[in-house]
Amino acid sequence: MTAPNPPRRRDALANREALLRAAQSVLASNPTASLDAIAQAAGLTRRAVYGHFADRDSLLREVIAVGAQRFNAIAEATDESDPxxxxxxxxxxxxxEASAVRASANIALDDAHLTDTVLALAPLRHRIRDLTRAGVDSGAFRGDMPAELLAFLIEETARATLRELRLTTADADSTVVRVVLSIVGLSWREQAELISAHPEIFAQD
Incomplete structure (x- = not known):
């Protein structure tokens, strides 16, 4: 009887996981790290890498996909009564999550991988657009521009904030929240009142 998980198959899966973990770790601090550096961090040879990924870009696309799955899941699961x-x-x-998966965030900021990132994050973008439409329709968000344009501004502002803050600012949570709330039209005082009334905004999962 054939074993359900032959040793060679288990080794291949383990090597693939090791490569992805190494890529996430190395690219988090150095987005331009070479394939050799990633392979070395995984304890594998460059030749072994080619057994799983055709080239560096293929590996990066997989790192993007892994991060996007987590981002998309968060967007889908976050649903409060107030937009x-x-x-x-x-x-x-x-x-x-971006702070925990810095490699994905760093790659996402690289225009060379913008197309792959856009495709991988399509569910997240759709969720933001649906939420923006609900916020505009309910009067919770500013109504002086089309919801589609407002959603685009939210996305681009968040991307610019990631690039500026480099994922290291101590009060990053508050900064990011205030940036997106400003974009949708809340004044500084309205933001303070909302945050005070809803401490769950910053609750740990």
Whole structure:
């Protein structure tokens, strides 16, 4: 009888996982790291890498996909009755996930991989657009521009914030939340009142 998980198959899966973990770790601190550096960090040879990925870009696309799965899951799971709270809570959770998966965030900021990132994050973008439409329709968000344009501004501002803060600012949670709430039209005082009334915005998962 054939074993359900032959040793060679288990070794291949283990090597693939090791490569992905090494890529996430190395690219988190050095987005331009070479394939040799990633292979060395995984304890594998460059030849072994080619057994799983055709080239460096193939490996990076997989890192993007792994991070995107987590980002998309957060967007889908964050759903409060108030669109403002939903957006703020989503921003907090996504920021913390980006901090934990810095490689994915770094790659996402690289224009060379923008197309792959856009495709991988399509569910997240659709969720933001649906949320923005709900916020505009309910009057919770500013209504002086089309919801589609407002959603685009949220996405681009969040991307610019990631690039500026480099994922190291001590009060990053609060900064990111206030940035997105400002974009959707809340004044500084309204933001403070919302945050005070909803401490769950910054709750740890």
């Amino acid at each position: 403002r709270v939903t957006l703020a809570r989503m921003a907090t959770r996504l920021w913390r």
